[in-house]
Amino acid sequence: MDSLGLNKACAAVLVAGIAFMGATLLGDGLVSPTKLAKTAYQPALPESDKAAVPVAITPDPPVELLLASADPARGEAGVKSQGCVACHSFNQGGKAGVGPNLYGIVGAPHGHMEGYSYSAAIKAKAGPWTFDELSEWLKKPSTYAPGTKMSYAGLSDPKKRADIIDYLRTLAANPEPLPTPPAPGAAPAAPAAPAVKAL
Numbered sequence: 001m002d003s004l005g006l007n008k009a010c011a012a013v014l015v016a017g018i019a020f021m022g023a024t025l026l027g028d029g030l031v032s033p034t035k036l037a038k039t040a041y042q043p044a045l046p047e048s049d050k051a052a053v054p055v056a057i058t059p060d061p062p063v064e065l066l067l068a069s070a071d072p073a074r075g076e077a078g079v080k081s082q083g084c085v086a087c088h089s090f091n092q093g094g095k096a097g098v099g100p101n102l103y104g105i106v107g108a109p110h111g112h113m114e115g116y117s118y119s120a121a122i123k124a125k126a127g128p129w130t131f132d133e134l135s136e137w138l139k140k141p142s143t144y145a146p147g148t149k150m151s152y153a154g155l156s157d158p159k160k161r162a163d164i165i166d167y168l169r170t171l172a173a174n175p176e177p178l179p180t181p182p183a184p185g186a187a188p189a190a191p192a193a194p195a196v197k198a199l
């Protein structure tokens with residue numbers, strides 16, 4: 001390419017560049033887009049996606065309250081369907097199986113059965129089995145007493161736990177009285193309530 005040809009080529013590139021710049025500036029000046037306040041297209045979430053949105057975890061209602069509407073007959077069916085009967089006997093003087101006999105367990109000390117070899121986890125628990133503690137225990141034994149040898153995963157439904165605890169309550173010559181349900185609006189699981197403390 002001779003020098004004139006080279007000049008022409010350079011000029012062509014320059015002109016093209018200037019034309020492009022000019023067009024861009026002109027375009028920006030002529031069109032002024034307005035920003036939308038919100039997204040114009042808002043797709044409706046299908047139900048399945050809504051379910052995935054995390055919801056606040058609500059604590060279980062106090063067991064005192066649930067016991068008021070619990071039913072020992074449902075609890076008796078519960079210990080069968082939950083498989084408690086595979087490991088426990090419930091009759092007075094019943095033998096230990098994999099787990100101890102549970103007659104009179106409500107209000108009895110932790111590790112209440114004479115001669116049964118409890119884990120250190122249960123032996124370390126002081127005081128009697130209260131309604132609250134039984135509920136926590138049955139919710140998830142391994143959380144209530146880490147290292148326990150009761151290999152039962154737990155029952156998350158607080159109403160079903162209350163039914164079972166109500167049934168366990170009846171397994172005594174003099175069943176523990178039902179606790180007084182907390183007054184509506186009172187702080188949940190008020191530990192100072194006399195009925196709970198008495199246990």
Ligand code: HEC
Pocket residue numbers: 079082083084085086087088098099100102105109110111112113117118119120121122138147148149150151152155164
């Ligand atoms: C796989 C067998 C097994 C199943 C199922 C099982 N348990 Fe147990 N349970 C045990 C064993 C073993 C212990 C002793 C725990 C320890 O010493 O750590 C125990 C302990 C207990 C205790 C404490 C007893 C005491 O004297 O302190 C209660 C209450 C109890 N179980 C209730 C239940 C209920 C109610 C169910 C059903 C919802 C249930 N268990 C299901 C094996 C079982």
